[in-house]
Amino acid sequence: MKGLAILHALKTVFAGLTSNKSLFMSRPELAKSEIAVVFAVLLIGACLPVLSVQLPPLGDYANHLARMHIIAHVGSDPFLGQYFTITWGIIPNLAFDILVPPLLHLMDVFTAGKIFVIAVIVVLVTGPMALNWAVTRQLSLAPLLTFGFIYNGFFMLGLMNYLFGVGLAMWASAVWIMLRERAGWLFVLLSIAFTLALFFCHLYAVGLFLLAIGSYELWDWQHRRFRFDRRLFLTGLLILSLLACAVILLLNGPTWSLSGVYDWDDQGKIEGIALIFRLYDDKFDLVVLIAFLGGLGVGLRMRILHMHPAGIVCLIISIALYLAMPTTLFGSMMADQRLPIAGLMFAIGFIRFTLPSQTGRLVFVTVLT
Numbered sequence: 292m293k294g295l296a297i298l299h300a301l302k303t304v305f306a307g308l309t310s311n312k313s314l315f316m317s318r319p320e321l322a323k324s325e326i327a328v329v330f331a332v333l334l335i336g337a338c339l340p341v342l343s344v345q346l347p348p349l350g351d352y353a354n355h356l357a358r359m360h361i362i363a364h365v366g367s368d369p370f371l372g373q374y375f376t377i378t379w380g381i382i383p384n385l386a387f388d389i390l391v392p393p394l395l396h397l398m399d400v401f402t403a404g405k406i407f408v409i410a411v412i413v414v415l416v417t418g419p420m421a422l423n424w425a426v427t428r429q430l431s432l433a434p435l436l437t438f439g440f441i442y443n444g445f446f447m448l449g450l451m452n453y454l455f456g457v458g459l460a461m462w463a464s465a466v467w468i469m470l471r472e473r474a475g476w477l478f479v480l481l482s483i484a485f486t487l488a489l490f491f492c493h494l495y496a497v498g499l500f501l502l503a504i505g506s507y508e509l510w511d512w513q514h515r516r517f518r519f520d521r522r523l524f525l526t527g528l529l530i531l532s533l534l535a536c537a538v539i540l541l542l543n544g545p546t547w548s549l550s551g552v553y554d555w556d557d558q559g560k561i562e563g564i565a566l567i568f569r570l571y572d573d574k575f576d577l578v579v580l581i582a583f584l585g586g587l588g589v590g591l592r593m594r595i596l597h598m599h600p601a602g603i604v605c606l607i608i609s610i611a612l613y614l615a616m617p618t619t620l621f622g623s624m625m626a627d628q629r630l631p632i633a634g635l636m637f638a639i640g641f642i643r644f645t646l647p648s649q650t651g652r653l654v655f656v657t658v659l660t
Contacts, residue, residue, distance in 0.1 A: 323430050329656055333438045334416060336660065340442075341408050345401050349408075350449035355387050356404045362388060363395035381539055383494035386452045411451055412441055414458025415636065421465035422503075422640030426599045432646070435659060436639050439579070443632050444566030450629075456496025457633045460489055461640055464503040479528065486532040490539065495626075497536050499633055502612075505529060506605035556618040563613070563628030567635060582658075595644045602641025609634040 341347050346356075365371045387407060394403035419434040446454060463485035470478050489496040508529070568580045590596030598606070613630045620626035646652045 326430055326432060326435075329432075329660075330416075330420075330435065333435060333660060334413070337412050337416065337438055337441050338409050341405055341412070347405070347408060349447060349451075352404070352408075352449035352451070355449065355451065356400050359387065359391045359395060359404065360400045363392040363400075383490050383492075383497070383536075383540075384452050386455045386492040389491065407451060407455075411446075411455045411458065414455060414462065415441055416458075418458040418461025418465070419636055419640035422461045422468075422637070423643070425465040425468040426507075426601065426641060427643055429643075431643055432652070432655065433642050433644050434639055435656075436642075437636060438659060439583070440567060440632065440635060442570055444569040445629065445632055447570060453493045453495060453629060456489055456492035457499060457636055459485075459492055460496045460499040460503070460633075461637060463489060463500045464507075464637075465640075467500075467504045468507055482528055482532060483535075486535060490536055494536075494540075495629060495633070497532075499637070501529060501533060502608060503605055503637055506608060507601040510601040510604050559618045559625070559628050560613070563625075563631045566628060567632050590644055595646065597643050597645075598638070599641045599643070602638060605641065606634065606638055609637075 346353060361371055361375050362377055365375050365377055390410075391403050391407050394406065397403075416434075416437050419437045420430075423431055423434045466481060466485065470481065485500065486497060489500055568576045568583070570576055587596070609630060613627060613634070616627040616630065618625065618627050646655060
């Protein structure tokens with residue numbers, strides 16, 4: 292019966308996709324359900340590779356799991372106690388370390404690790420949807436493009452904290468944009484909470500959050516009539532968030548002590564873009580790259596691909612930052628190379644495309660699946 296229900300749901304989706312009416316204009320409640328089913332199918336497909344193995348082959352991931360085991364059991368395991376001591380510090384890279392060890396009291400380390408990896412996938416695919424809803428107030432097929440880039444070079448390297456921070460930064464940006472017109476104490480508390488959460492996920496995530504909402508405020512500033520009270524309030528909150536992170540870094544030695552460790556390498560700029568598409572097979576990666584460029588070209592030529600003006604501002608600033616950013620920053624390598632994949636995720640959140648053709652909608656969903 293469940294199988295028949297799933298087949299019926301898929302039939303409903305493709306029936307809607309092949310109808311003569313627009314997904315956005317006709318029966319919006321049905322369009323939402325169609326997009327929801329497509330999203331669920333794609334999400335299951337994205338999670339299957341992680342669920343199908345005991346240890347996903349993701350670079351640093353095995354090292355993360357070993358650290359989680361030590362953190363969870365060093366106090367109760369005499370053998371581990373001989374060699375390891377846990378010293379906590381305020382470090383902007385702790386998402387895995389805070390969220391996973393408590394799970395080890397309920398399950399084995401492999402299951403707990405996969406739960407976190409799936410959580411990374413979920414925030415990465417829902418973040419652009421939330422951001423897209425915030426700027427368009429409509430549910431669109433466009434954010435589903437994120438599924439084509441979930442598995443990327445940084446995912447393969449196992450940089451789970453960074454990617455989790457990217458997804459959470461998109462959610463934080465969406466909440467900011469949706470609530471900014473009703474700015475009050477709740478808005479202030481949410482902004483502070485998001486900033487602190489992003490800080491402990493990854494320092495990069497704070498920068499992405501400030502970049503996105505700063506770009507939106509910059510666009511809104513020149514787009515609407517200037518209101519000194521609200522603009523001053525929002526700008527002050529942005530500056531306060533930035534200063535709070537700077538104070539935390541200054542008061543905490545481990546990270547700030549590496550502020551002088553940086554290096555700039557122009558060769559890494561090309562590699563950062565390549566890592567958006569790089570997985571395990573160069574031939575397959577090349578096919579995906581060509582398909583992406585072809586789809587982008589068709590979308591622009593046919594004028595069916597549009598980006599919110601705030602997204603254009605964010606994209607321009609991101610490109611300038613990417614060219615100027617050092618390869619090594621705060622002692623962390625590949626600092627500049629991390630920006631393209633994050634920039635693409637945010638760009639997807641800011642775009643909107645119209646597929647008036649029933650064939651176009653069907654081809655889009657089929658190819659993406």
